Amino acid sequence: MKGLVRTALIGLIALGLVASLELPANAAATKVIKLGCAISFTGGKSRSGKLYRDAYDMAVEQVNKKGGVKVGSDTYMFKIVYYDDKSDPTESSRLVEKLITQDKVNFLLGPYSSGITIPDSLVAQRYEIPMIEGGGASGKIFSRGNKYIFGTLPPAGQYFKSTLEMLKTFTPAPKTVAILYSDDKFDLSVAKGTKALAEQMGMKVVLYEKYAEGATDFNSILTKLKAMKADVMLVAGHTEESLNVTQQAKELNVCPKLISMTVGPSEADFRKSLGKDAEYIFGVASWSTQMNFKGYLFKDTQEFVKLFKAKFGYDPDYHNASGIADVAVFKDAIERAGSLNPEKVRDAIAATSLATIYGHVEFNPNGQIKGTSVVLQIQGGKIYQVYPEGTKKPRYPFPCWKER
Amino acid sequence: MRNHLLRNYLLCGVALLALTLVPLFCNNFIIRFATDILMFAIMASAWNLIGGYTGYASFGNVVFFGIGAYVTAVLMEKAGLNFFIAFLSAGMGAALFAILIGLPVLRLRGHYFAIATLGVAEAMKALVQNLEITEGNSGIYLPMMDLAVRKQYYFFFYMMLGTLVLTLIVTYILLNAKLGYSLIAIREDEDAANSVGINTTYAKTMAFALSGLFTGFCGSIYAYQQAFIKPGPAFTVHTTVKMIVMAVFGGMGKLFGPLLGAFSIEIISEFLSNYFLLAHTLFFGVVVILAIVFTPKGIIDMIIQKRFGLAYFLENIREHRV
Numbered sequence: 001m002k003g004l005v006r007t008a009l010i011g012l013i014a015l016g017l018v019a020s021l022e023l024p025a026n027a028a029a030t031k032v033i034k035l036g037c038a039i040s041f042t043g044g045k046s047r048s049g050k051l052y053r054d055a056y057d058m059a060v061e062q063v064n065k066k067g068g069v070k071v072g073s074d075t076y077m078f079k080i081v082y083y084d085d086k087s088d089p090t091e092s093s094r095l096v097e098k099l100i101t102q103d104k105v106n107f108l109l110g111p112y113s114s115g116i117t118i119p120d121s122l123v124a125q126r127y128e129i130p131m132i133e134g135g136g137a138s139g140k141i142f143s144r145g146n147k148y149i150f151g152t153l154p155p156a157g158q159y160f161k162s163t164l165e166m167l168k169t170f171t172p173a174p175k176t177v178a179i180l181y182s183d184d185k186f187d188l189s190v191a192k193g194t195k196a197l198a199e200q201m202g203m204k205v206v207l208y209e210k211y212a213e214g215a216t217d218f219n220s221i222l223t224k225l226k227a228m229k230a231d232v233m234l235v236a237g238h239t240e241e242s243l244n245v246t247q248q249a250k251e252l253n254v255c256p257k258l259i260s261m262t263v264g265p266s267e268a269d270f271r272k273s274l275g276k277d278a279e280y281i282f283g284v285a286s287w288s289t290q291m292n293f294k295g296y297l298f299k300d301t302q303e304f305v306k307l308f309k310a311k312f313g314y315d316p317d318y319h320n321a322s323g324i325a326d327v328a329v330f331k332d333a334i335e336r337a338g339s340l341n342p343e344k345v346r347d348a349i350a351a352t353s354l355a356t357i358y359g360h361v362e363f364n365p366n367g368q369i370k371g372t373s374v375v376l377q378i379q380g381g382k383i384y385q386v387y388p389e390g391t392k393k394p395r396y397p398f399p400c401w402k403e404r
Numbered sequence: 405m406r407n408h409l410l411r412n413y414l415l416c417g418v419a420l421l422a423l424t425l426v427p428l429f430c431n432n433f434i435i436r437f438a439t440d441i442l443m444f445a446i447m448a449s450a451w452n453l454i455g456g457y458t459g460y461a462s463f464g465n466v467v468f469f470g471i472g473a474y475v476t477a478v479l480m481e482k483a484g485l486n487f488f489i490a491f492l493s494a495g496m497g498a499a500l501f502a503i504l505i506g507l508p509v510l511r512l513r514g515h516y517f518a519i520a521t522l523g524v525a526e527a528m529k530a531l532v533q534n535l536e537i538t539e540g541n542s543g544i545y546l547p548m549m550d551l552a553v554r555k556q557y558y559f560f561f562y563m564m565l566g567t568l569v570l571t572l573i574v575t576y577i578l579l580n581a582k583l584g585y586s587l588i589a590i591r592e593d594e595d596a597a598n599s600v601g602i603n604t605t606y607a608k609t610m611a612f613a614l615s616g617l618f619t620g621f622c623g624s625i626y627a628y629q630q631a632f633i634k635p636g637p638a639f640t641v642h643t644t645v646k647m648i649v650m651a652v653f654g655g656m657g658k659l660f661g662p663l664l665g666a667f668s669i670e671i672i673s674e675f676l677s678n679y680f681l682l683a684h685t686l687f688f689g690v691v692v693i694l695a696i697v698f699t700p701k702g703i704i705d706m707i708i709q710k711r712f713g714l715a716y717f718l719e720n721i722r723e724h725r726v
Contacts, residue, residue, distance in 0.1 A: 102433050119631070
């Protein structure tokens with residue numbers, strides 16, 4: 001027994017030595033830019049963590065296949081150093097520390113979930129190493145003036161931004177907006193942000209009305225809306241509520257020039273249960289496989305979707321696309337900075353203006369991406385991206401219920 | 405006997421000195437790692453007071469940690485107070501909470517006590533998630549220390565080390581006083597202890613309050629180091645489980661048991677997750693199970709008895725009929 005224990009111990013030590021010798025030998029062969037990433041392999045967030053890991057891996061593979069990263073006259077390859085944060089913020093921030101001080105990574109990729117991103121980003125801030133994250137959307141991450149954190153998930157407040165921008169392209173442009181929203185946290189942020197944006201763009205918010213989550217009776221709100229003759233009706237809520245609003249709007253013959261909803265139009269059930277009444281209704285989404293953007297690492301979104309599905313056997317969702325954008329921004333920013341200096345790269349990231357398969361990436365001064373949500377519309381029983389640069393043109397104005 | 409004691413004091417002194425010097429020779433990651441180990445050493449030792457000595461298996465000790473963290477965050481961020489004031493209030497707040505909650509809950513025994521404490525921690529989490537002053541579920545920032553990174557880590561390390569030393573000294577004094585004997589009497593047979601005139605309610609509540617005090621201190625330093633806390637992670641039952649596993653692994657009801665447990669568990673876990681990115685939890689579970697089967701009295705028992713051979717393991721297995 002004693003002998004067995006000793007053998008096992010020696011074996012373990014040998015294993016440790018081999019593992020520790022291997023790393024520097026590989027690194028010396030080619031010039032490498034190390035990206036550090038502490039993310040959930042195990043624990044409660046591991047499912048979403050995997051989406052980001054798959055995306056990061058695929059993007060890095062693509063960068064290296066396409067000739068790596070050019071810094072001045074040198075060519076570097078990307079390499080990711082991963083650690084498992086066990087879905088625990090304490091563990092995660094400690095591992096980021098390890099990535100910076102022991103593994104000496106050049107830059108950082110983010111973890112999944114806002115609660116873990118914040119402590120991690122504070123470590124990045126202490127060491128002044130830029131971190132790009134695709135997995136935390138909370139405004140809190142960007143509220144403290146941390147210069148070293150950049151996020152590629154759009155804030156809830158910007159959800160309707162592209163819709164409002166689209167309104168400007170119509171002649172005559174609609175002037176009055178009605179906003180209906182459910183009283184949960186997310187929808188509240190959407191509504192607040194939309195109101196501020198609409199007012200900034202010179203539109204008048206004539207109705208700004210909250211309803212209880214899961215409400216079924218919208219008669220009084222809709223009557224008010226009709227009386228105020230709002231041109232545009234924006235709804236931030238859930239599928240059931242979107243269905244009820246649409247049906248009751250038809251019954252009361254409320255017909256603004258445009259109806260758009262956050263949740264509902266993109267779901268097949270919504271279109272099936274409303275049938276013809278769903279026509280012309282607009283929706284928003286931050287990203288979906290139907291979209292088509294010119295890419296930086298990939299030719300376009302559709303090519304990416306095909307390659308991704310072939311590689312991993314599942315359809316990519318917005319988490320994956322966001323992760324791809326993170327790596328793309330790093331490559332672009334490092335090349336523009338022409339240096340691996342963290343400060344120069346940070347400034348280059350802040351100045352990013354890049355077309356990716358996830359959409360156009362540009363950061364707000366606080367580090368969060370400028371709203372990239374796109375406008376969808378139901379046309380002929382199907383949903384299409386109509387703005388910006390969709391497969392179909394937006395159909396406007398909305399023909400009144402009785403005139404169909 | 406006297407010589408023996410002297411040697412023990414000397415050993416402790418040398419160990420303490422060695423620990424004090426750690427940060428001077430290591431990189432920031434090691435300092436932070438060491439700080440985390442010290443934190444768990446304190447929490448496991450604090451759990452030992454109620455779980456190891458008194459025999460009340462508390463499954464809700466994380467509640468003191470969370471309270472400590474949130475008291476610190478609210479006092480520093482909302483009231484603009486200095487860290488040391490917040491630190492003391494955090495410990496006191498947690499201790500006070502322990503007394504308030506201990507009076508009803510400590511009447512329960514065995515599984516009932518375990519479940520009740522678990523419930524208290526969950527209830528506290530729900531409360532913090534819905535309060536305005538704690539900024540609800542989205543979490544709360546703390547002011548960051550305005551010092552060079554390295555100096556910050558020195559600060560946190562020495563705060564933790566100081567708290568650990570305090571915890572051990574207080575526990576040591578307590579064990580050699582009447583209260584310590586009362587606690588052990590309660591663990592062995594509470595009714596008998598009661599019948600010989602020991603004020604069991606007082607003794608239990610004191611142990612619980614001290615456990616809360618030290619765990620609250622930990623939460624406070626932790627919050628300041630993290631600079632951001634959320635209700636979910638601050639009140640997670642995982643932390644309690646970790647305290648218990650460390651205390652049991654090292655040796656329950658022994659002064660240095662939990663300390664040893666915290667050091668070995670954290671180092672083993674770090675080693676495993678370094679080399680096995682995915683399977684580390686599996687291996688870690690195996691290590692813990694083997695340790696419990698072969699040395700149910702904790703590894704400190706092995707060291708005290710100076711027996712590392714097969715005979716010791718077999719004896720344990722026979723004795724505990726596993």
